[in-house]
Amino acid sequence: MDDVMRALPVPLLSVLPLLLCGCQDSNAPSEPDANSANGITVSLPAPGDVDLPPDGGSSVEVVTIPPEQDEIATLVQSLQDLESHRFSDNDQQQPVLERQRHLKIVEMSTDVMRLTAQIKDRQQEFQFALRQRLNSRLQLALNGSKADVDQLYKDVETLNTHDESSIATAEGIYTLARFAHAMAKRGGAEDVRWFENFSRWAREFSRRFPNQPERAAALLLGAGRSCEVRMMKEQDETASRLRQQAKLCFTELAEKYADRSESAQAAAALRRMALTGTPLTQFSGPGMNGGKISSTDFSEGQTLIYFWESDSREFQETMLPLLKGLPPSVKLIGVSLDQNADKSRDSVSRLQLPGKQILFGKDSAGWNSPLIRFWSIPSSPCCWILRDGTVLAVDVSAEALSKKLN
Known part of the structure; x- marks a missing residue:
């Protein structure tokens, strides 16, 4: 055989x-x-x-x-x-x-x-x-x-x-x-x-x-x-x-x-x-508190974009404590993958999620959002790491993030 x-x-x-x-x-x-x-x-x-x-x-x-x-x-x-x-x-x-x-x-x-x-x-x-x-x-x-x-x-x-x-x-x-x-x-x-x-x-x-x-x-x-x-x-x-x-x-x-x-x-x-090593463009979405969040907002310094779901134990138990422990100099951008926008809002408050949050409306929330579809995010939770607007890493899991930070 x-x-x-x-x-x-x-x-x-x-x-x-x-x-x-x-x-x-x-x-x-x-x-x-x-x-x-x-x-x-x-x-x-x-x-x-x-x-x-x-x-x-x-x-x-x-x-x-x-x-x-x-x-x-x-x-x-x-x-x-x-x-x-x-x-x-x-x-x-x-x-x-x-x-x-x-x-x-x-x-x-x-x-x-x-x-x-x-x-x-x-x-x-x-x-x-x-x-x-x-x-x-x-x-x-x-x-x-x-x-x-x-x-x-x-x-x-x-x-x-x-x-x-x-x-x-x-x-x-x-x-x-x-x-x-x-x-x-x-x-x-x-x-x-x-x-x-x-x-x-x-x-x-x-x-x-x-x-x-x-x-x-x-x-x-x-x-x-x-x-x-x-x-x-x-x-x-x-x-x-x-x-x-x-x-x-x-x-x-x-x-x-x-x-x-x-x-x-x-x-x-x-x-x-193909993103790693290139400047991040074509990344934007509505901010949860109004306005628009885009890649031009984090073109300087270190930025971490994290994709999350409210019910994910891995996110709550592994990734979230790491995010909360980062120094203030690191900009944090959260992108909700919940299908229910109201649930996302409640979770941001209940879990005290750090950083700004991108939250799409009812018809394009979660995995159906144009941002998620455009980049075909494979799994949740995961994060991207940027410095001065250039992507250093994508698809970083909670476990891998822990190793990178330690």
Whole structure:
């Protein structure tokens, strides 16, 4: 499994027997072992995360045919019923039952693929079965052992062909991107490789399947955002690697999918990432107490701009004490990310927030404000550090600010 991108020169029908070999549950433990996927995960805080389409398409509308006359229709209906079935969360056997359900989906979907692979007018059923198989392999990998992870990669490697427009290849690579995304979102060990893997699979999907712009754009934006947010928790070489991965995703999204809304977000992120070492312009907003606050107001001396939300414990417990401890010579500018302007006003008074505050009105408050959208702020709380109007650092987390000040 060293190179899952290696194309296999085999026709699709000859692939199916290989897939069938992975349907058994020969060595799956009842609980994840020490090498489980659950043990090699990392956390990803909102709002940097971006939701991805779960399977890249809606359920297939299968023509209703009397089951006794059509084996394919019977299997597809049974597969649909099994896919939609859910066990009670209160059932102690729920994890075991879910595993058995996904293994059965793998088996049944492979049967449908075998029966429909060479029938031109049954390709909807083939695509449906392919997605169900890969989705169940994904769930098994996320909740099982290292063997389940290996089987997912093996399935994708087997399905990968020289035809870069093939359904099988597209679904396989998209599933691996979803797997990396899910692993990056989980809490666990301090391991950033899943963020890097997410970025690489997103760019690989975009490179090979530009004819699927919705999925490609969602992957690129999600991977770029994820790497950015994680970058704020890292230092030195690791932070630099994640920043580069984010930049690669945003650049491809902005240049390749310019007609999509995600492209504007990517362009804004690149604009912000290029700020360090340059004079800050195009930064202004209404002051909470009237008037306008802009970059011309802090063109001299040291300035710290902080982006905050009222309900953020990290802001209240970590960043706010640091801000209140800064010398009077440091100018402080706060930018509220609360969606409710009245809540922001109350919080400024209740929390005794230092410095001037930029506060937009009801229709453009918080994450919807033109200032936040223009610079595509990735996470809260964070701050920017300036000296004499020149940006020294952006996207500084509360923890990183503490280290810089100490």
